[in-house]
Amino acid sequence: MTKTKLKEIGNKIFKLYFSIGVAALALLAILVCFSVIMRYFFSKSWKELSEFNVTLFAFTTFWGMGINVIKNEHVLIDILYNAFRPGIKRIVRMLNLSIMLLIDIIFTVQGFRYVAMAGRQLSMGMEIPMKYMYGIMPLSGILCAVCILIRLLESFLPRETAAEE
Template sequence: MKQEKPGTFLSACLNTGAIVTLTLMVTIVTAQVVMRYVFHHSLSWAEEAARFLLVWVAFLGTIIGLQRKEHISVDAFVSMLPHTIRGVVTAISIVITALFWTFLGWGGLGLWRSAADQVSPAMQLPMSWVYAIIPISGLVLLLISLDHLRQLFRPKGK
């Protein structure tokens, strides 16, 4: 059921971003463990950096999962419905999901704006950089959901 074009630019950027973010997070956490237990000295910024990277990798993973249609779903009820009704129920599900992404993006935009003057305690990083992923992912997830809806109603063979 995967309908993603594997060579698309968006897919490549998302996959690369997720890999780089996760690798960076693992490297920072590993360095923190080594510093703490081997050298008895902690990196003051490591926990904060790992937490921020975790937020970013979670949102990037959500986008990748939705794009590939790999999010968990319970389709036992839907699969028992007649084919025509199944399409309608699927469309309703996609619309509800798209509304959720809209609210996520809108709320994230408000959070991003409110954090414009805040900085993180350890790294002195603008918190708007950390929160930027929320409205960005809300928009991308909404666009992916709308594309799924378009694919649902596209005539077969096109």
């Protein structure tokens, strides 16, 4: 498989990943507006909807981790980094991504542990097992790890094909 074909497949997968996040965020915005209007104008509120909104907010937050890595939109203090020569930047970028991967692995393992511990409880609003709500943590951790590994692999490629920082 050629690099171009591989990159094309990767772009399609990322577009799907990104689209899921956008759809979830759009749904969240619509539901929050709906619940605010219903509460303030009609004195109606639903615990199920409130809990779903909180869950959807958590989903969009955790889902965005990998997107931020791929798009290079994560928090970065780069005043010193920008002063480095390209070769040093590459090493620093690889070190940074390795630390991010380590933290993400810890997050994912702890997410699985938390789901195993608290996942059997029923939620108070929607009355579903909490594993469906908490499961986004390890799932997003795995997706983020894949995104970090992609960025790490890009760092090993020759400069003209690697993602510029």
